[in-house]
Every structure is written in C-alpha cells, then in structure tokens.
Amino acid sequence: MAQTLKDDVKESIVANAVTVFARDGYEGATVAAIARSAGISTGNVYRYFDSKETLFEAAISPSFVDGFLALLRAQLRSARGHVDLDTLPPDASYRIAAEELLRFAIEDRLRLIVLLGRSQGSRHEAVAETVVQELVEQAVAHFRELRPGLRLSAPVRLMVEQAYRSLVATVVLVLATFDDEHRIRAAVTAYSRFHLSGLKALFEGIETGPRNRKNS
Structure with a gap:
C-alpha cells in the first residue's frame, strides 16, 4: 500500500530547509541536517523531495x-x-x-x-x-x-x-x-x-x- 504524503510534513520540511540554507548556505547544507531540523528521518525527506536541489527550489521558489x-x-x-x-x-x-x-x-x-x-x-x-x-x-x-x-x-x-x-x-x-x-x-x-x-x-x-x- 502506497504511503500518503502529508502537506503539513512537506511544509515543515521546506520551512526547516529555509532555516538550514540561511545558516549553512546552499553548498554547506545537507539533506540530513534539514531532516534533523525538521525532526524526521533523512529517508522521509526524500519521500517528498528527490534531491537537495529540488528542495532548494521549493524553499527559494x-x-x-x-x-x-x-x-x-x-x-x-x-x-x-x-x-x-x-x-x-x-x-x-x-x-x-x-x-x-x-x-x-x-x-x-x-x-x-x-x-x-x-x-x-x-x-x-x-x-x-x-x-x-x-x-x-x-x-x-x-x-x-x-x-x-x-x-x-x-x-x-x-x-x-x-x-x-x-x-x-x-x-x-x-x-x-x-x-x-x-x-x-x-x-x-x-x-x-x-x-x-x-x-x-x-x-x-x-x-x-x-x-x-x-x-x-
């Protein structure tokens, strides 16, 4: 059974990504750091975004x-x-x-x-x-x-x-x-x-x- 993606989780990931990008810069930020900031696993982040680049594009649209x-x-x-x-x-x-x-x-x-x-x-x-x-x-x-x-x-x-x-x-x-x-x-x-x-x-x-x- 396919897992359902949740809008509130996605929004939390993006919000935390903005925080991490502002702190570490695009080059220094990692998906793992964004996951820790959001309080979820790195794997869960990848359920919503397939790369740091696509996550960045969602954060800075x-x-x-x-x-x-x-x-x-x-x-x-x-x-x-x-x-x-x-x-x-x-x-x-x-x-x-x-x-x-x-x-x-x-x-x-x-x-x-x-x-x-x-x-x-x-x-x-x-x-x-x-x-x-x-x-x-x-x-x-x-x-x-x-x-x-x-x-x-x-x-x-x-x-x-x-x-x-x-x-x-x-x-x-x-x-x-x-x-x-x-x-x-x-x-x-x-x-x-x-x-x-x-x-x-x-x-x-x-x-x-x-x-x-x-x-x-």
Whole structure:
C-alpha cells in the first residue's frame, strides 16, 4: 500500500530547509541536517523531495525571486529624478515603494538571506550580482539626469559597483544579525543614509563633458 504524503510534513520540511540554507548556505547544507531540523528521518525527506536541489527550489521558489525583483525595480523607478531622497514626503512613491520592499525583507528575511548571500552553487547564485548591476545602472542613470554629460571612468564605476556590493552584503548581515523589526529598520535606515551620502559625494566629484583622455 502506497504511503500518503502529508502537506503539513512537506511544509515543515521546506520551512526547516529555509532555516538550514540561511545558516549553512546552499553548498554547506545537507539533506540530513534539514531532516534533523525538521525532526524526521533523512529517508522521509526524500519521500517528498528527490534531491537537495529540488528542495532548494521549493524553499527559494521562482515566484519569491520574481516578487523580490519586482519590488526592487519599483523602488528604483520611483527614485529617478529626485535630488535628495531624504527630503521626500511620506506619501511619495519612492517612500511607499521603499516601505513595501523593506516589509517584504522583514517578513521573509531568511529567504532573502539565502537568495542574496547564501545561494552559491544553486540556480540563484547570480541573483545577488544581478541586483548589484541593476542598482549601479539605476544610480548612473539617476545622476546623469541630474548632471547631463556625466561620464564614468572605469575606476569610478568599479567603486560604484563595490559600493553596491557592500550595500547588498550589509542588508544580508543585518537580516542575519537581527530578527526583530525595530532593529532591522534602525540598521537599514542608518546604513542607507551612509550609503547615499557616500554615493552622492562620489558622483559629485566626477567631471561632466566629453572625455579628453583615453582610458578615462
């Protein structure tokens, strides 16, 4: 007689998988560790998922990734053309989009930790760098609207990329360090102000107009 798979057991396996992936990363996590976390046998996990990869895909689903990227892109679009984001009123589209993204991160922080910081070796390992590059392109477009003729040298672009890699890594660190909303919000707000002020100073130091030297 075939054994019946139970939805609550499957959901428990997935929930515990998210916890283990957030703690150990995709490469470091094992099905045995996930089984221990769920309080069941390794063999029982394999009744529901035939591999660690399929379990990872259930834990960090394409719909989760798409939802996160949609919120991020909405925030990026809403930031365009504003000289100083800190001065925007609470009902500004940027503020609303930023709050939606932060709420998403707080409510599903473990999955976001995995997606942006612990997914090496998985199908989603490139997402963090994709986020970095989209943030860079948005920043460049934003400052070019404010300063027509702005040109980025290779060294400056590298610094902008590093600034955004640091931003993504810091978000992962904050979500991994704190599990309460108040501390997450405080940390994200503090670092965002630091990041934006540094980015503004970096772009304001760039000359505008045609390049005069090769490899500039």
